[in-house]
Amino acid sequence: MKKMLLLPGLVAMLMIAGCMPSIGNEDEELTQYNEESVEETVIIPDIQLKEDYYRTLLPFKESASRGLIVETIQSKYDIEEVEEGLLRLSTQQFDPKNHFFQEGQYITEDMALSWIQRKSDDNEEGLNPSITEDMSEDEIAAKAPSYLSHIVEQNFLVMTDEKKVRLEGISIGLAMNSVYYTRSGKETVISNAVLQEQGTLMGEEIIRRIRSIEGLQDIPVVVGLFKQESRTAIVSGNYFATIFAEKGKAPSGWKQVDEKYVLFPSSTNEDKYRDIDTAFRNFKQALDDYFPSFVNVIGRGFYKDGVLTSLEMEVPIQFYGKSETIGFVQYLTGLLPEYLPDVEIEVSVTSINGPEALILQNVGGEEPTVHIYGY
Numbered sequence: 001m002k003k004m005l006l007l008p009g010l011v012a013m014l015m016i017a018g019c020m021p022s023i024g025n026e027d028e029e030l031t032q033y034n035e036e037s038v039e040e041t042v043i044i045p046d047i048q049l050k051e052d053y054y055r056t057l058l059p060f061k062e063s064a065s066r067g068l069i070v071e072t073i074q075s076k077y078d079i080e081e082v083e084e085g086l087l088r089l090s091t092q093q094f095d096p097k098n099h100f101f102q103e104g105q106y107i108t109e110d111m112a113l114s115w116i117q118r119k120s121d122d123n124e125e126g127l128n129p130s131i132t133e134d135m136s137e138d139e140i141a142a143k144a145p146s147y148l149s150h151i152v153e154q155n156f157l158v159m160t161d162e163k164k165v166r167l168e169g170i171s172i173g174l175a176m177n178s179v180y181y182t183r184s185g186k187e188t189v190i191s192n193a194v195l196q197e198q199g200t201l202m203g204e205e206i207i208r209r210i211r212s213i214e215g216l217q218d219i220p221v222v223v224g225l226f227k228q229e230s231r232t233a234i235v236s237g238n239y240f241a242t243i244f245a246e247k248g249k250a251p252s253g254w255k256q257v258d259e260k261y262v263l264f265p266s267s268t269n270e271d272k273y274r275d276i277d278t279a280f281r282n283f284k285q286a287l288d289d290y291f292p293s294f295v296n297v298i299g300r301g302f303y304k305d306g307v308l309t310s311l312e313m314e315v316p317i318q319f320y321g322k323s324e325t326i327g328f329v330q331y332l333t334g335l336l337p338e339y340l341p342d343v344e345i346e347v348s349v350t351s352i353n354g355p356e357a358l359i360l361q362n363v364g365g366e367e368p369t370v371h372i373y374g375y
Contacts, residue, residue: 043057043058043059051096051097052088052091052096053096054087054090054096054099054100054101054156055096055100055101056100056101056102057100057101057102057157057165060103061102061103061105062103063103063104063105063107063152063153064104064105064107064108064109064112073149073150073175073228075228075229075230075231075233075236075237077229077233077234077235077236077237077261078175078226078228078229078236078237080236081226081236081237081238081261082150082152082173082175082226082228082237083152083154083173085173085224085226085238085239085259086152086154086171086172086173086224086226086239087101087154087171088239088259089171089173089222089224089239089242089257090154090156090169090171090222092222093169093171093220093222093244094156094168094169094171094220094222098158098159099156099157099158099168099169100156100157100158100159100165101154101155101156101157102154102155102156102157103153103154103155104152104153104154104155104170105153105155106153106155106170106210106213106216107151107153107172111125112150112151114126115127115148115151115206115209116128116148116149116150116151118130118131118144118146127148127202127205127206128144128146128147128148129143129144129145129146129147130144131144137182137183137184137186138182138186140182141180141182141186141188142188145177145180145188145190146177146180147176147177147190147194147195147198147199147202148174148175148176148177148198148199148202149175149176149177149228150174150175151172151173151174151175151206152172152173152175153170153171153172153173154170154171154172154173155167155169155170155171156168156169156170156171167219168219168220169219169220169221169222170210170216170219170220170221170222171221171222171223171224172203172206172207172210172221172222172223172224173223173224173226173239174199174202174203174206174223174224174225174226175226175228176190176195176198176199176225176226176227176228177190177228178190178195178227178228178229178230178237179228179230179231181231187230192227192240195225195227195240196225196240196241199225199241200225200241200243200254203223203225203241203243203254204223204243204251206223207221207223207243207245207251211245217248218247218248219247220244220245220246220247221244221245221251222242222243222244223242223243223244223245223251224239224241224242224257225239225240225241225242226238226239226240227239227240234263234298234300235261235262235263235300236261237261238257238259238260238261239257239259240256240257240259241254241255241256241257242254242255242257243255258303258304258305258306259302259303259304260302260303261300261301261302261303262300262301262303263298263299263300263301264276264277264280264298264299264300264301264311265277265280265281265284265299266280272303272306273301276301276308276341279339279340279341280299280339280340282339283297283335283336283339283340284297286335286338286339287315287331287332287335290331291317291328291331296315296316297313297314297315298313298314299311299312299313300312300313308341308343309343309344310343310344310345310346311340311341311343311344311345311346312345312346312347312348313345313346313347313348314348314350315332315347315348315349315350316349316350316351317349317350317351317356318351318352322374325349325351325356325357325372326372328349329349329356329357329359329370329372332347332349332359333359333368333370336359336361336368337361337365342363342364342365343363344360344361344362344363345359345360345361345368346358346359346360346361347359347360347361354373355373356372356373357370357371357372357373358370358371358373359371
């Protein structure tokens with residue numbers, strides 16, 4: 001207890017009572033969560049970095065299916081965004097001011113594996129379409145590709161008047177394949193219309209399954225559909241649809257989610273990206289003019305409801321002296337407000353030796369935060 005009191009920013013120690021539902025072995029349920037048996041001490045951090053960030057209950061509990069994401073999602077960018085994007089969707093229903101985050105505790109690894117597999121005589125729970133032994137790879141790709149590759153669960157809890165925390169909501173992210181790969185490596189693009197059709201059917205079935213778990217019948221559920229990019233993409237996919245089932249009610253209608261990541265310099269001719277693409281190219285040219293040994297710069301812009309809200313940039317350099325690096329970072333920092341829009345910007349400067357500098361520009365004309373590693 002003395003160690004807990006010395007930790008800065010930790011102010012609340014609460015008890016998780018038996019009112020939190022569980023799944024799995026019934027005997028283990030009673031032992032872990034029964035109101036008349038074991039209660040579990042948790043800590044709620046006092047500091048919330050941003051209004052739209054959830055505070056996480058401590059000690060941190062990993063999701064039972066967490067390790068599957070590396071095996072089932074091919075792109076490192078999608079691995080990050082499928083979880084971060086689901087948090088954004090969750091804030092629309094579960095206010096970060098009074099909800100606390102915990103990784104999913106109710107969908108077990110076995111459940112997740114059975115759900116993302118094909119439906120068969122041995123696996124009635126499979127959500128991907130069944131196939132027959134006589135189907136060729138091309139037939140499978142054309143008629144029954146695997147649409148669903150991963151399931152992400154997030155839990156949201158609130159504090160009760162008795163100073164305990166209880167489950168108040170569940171969010172589920174379904175990562176859908178936009179490209180199906182056969183064993184021989186052949187690619188088949190899955191259309192947006194098909195992803196929408198298959199994803200909505202799966203999402204509504206997921207809600208039914210969640211609601212069939214004892215103790216979760218009345219828990220609000222958010223489901224989001226995530227479109228993965230191809231294996232070789234250097235931007236992440238995005239959520240494109242969501243549905244919400246209120247407490248004790250059937251799910252409402254599906255709503256479209258207007259989010260998109262765009263690579264800069266952009267190869268698209270769409271008008272809505274043209275101004276930012278021009279500004280980005282001018283910014284890059286200004287760097288090239290004064291630092292000829294500068295290599296390249298790649299930007300990833302995040303658009304929400306058609307508006308650019310943030311921009312991440314990777315800037316690899318070939319400098320060998322610290323003074324040259326410092327001069328480059330100072331010059332680059334000065335160019336940000338001159339060429340680029342007033343949005344959140346994160347610039348990572350790297351070399352063959354690893355990270356060299358990190359630049360963060362906030363919205364509202366504030367001075368950028370600059371950190372040069374090892375200096």
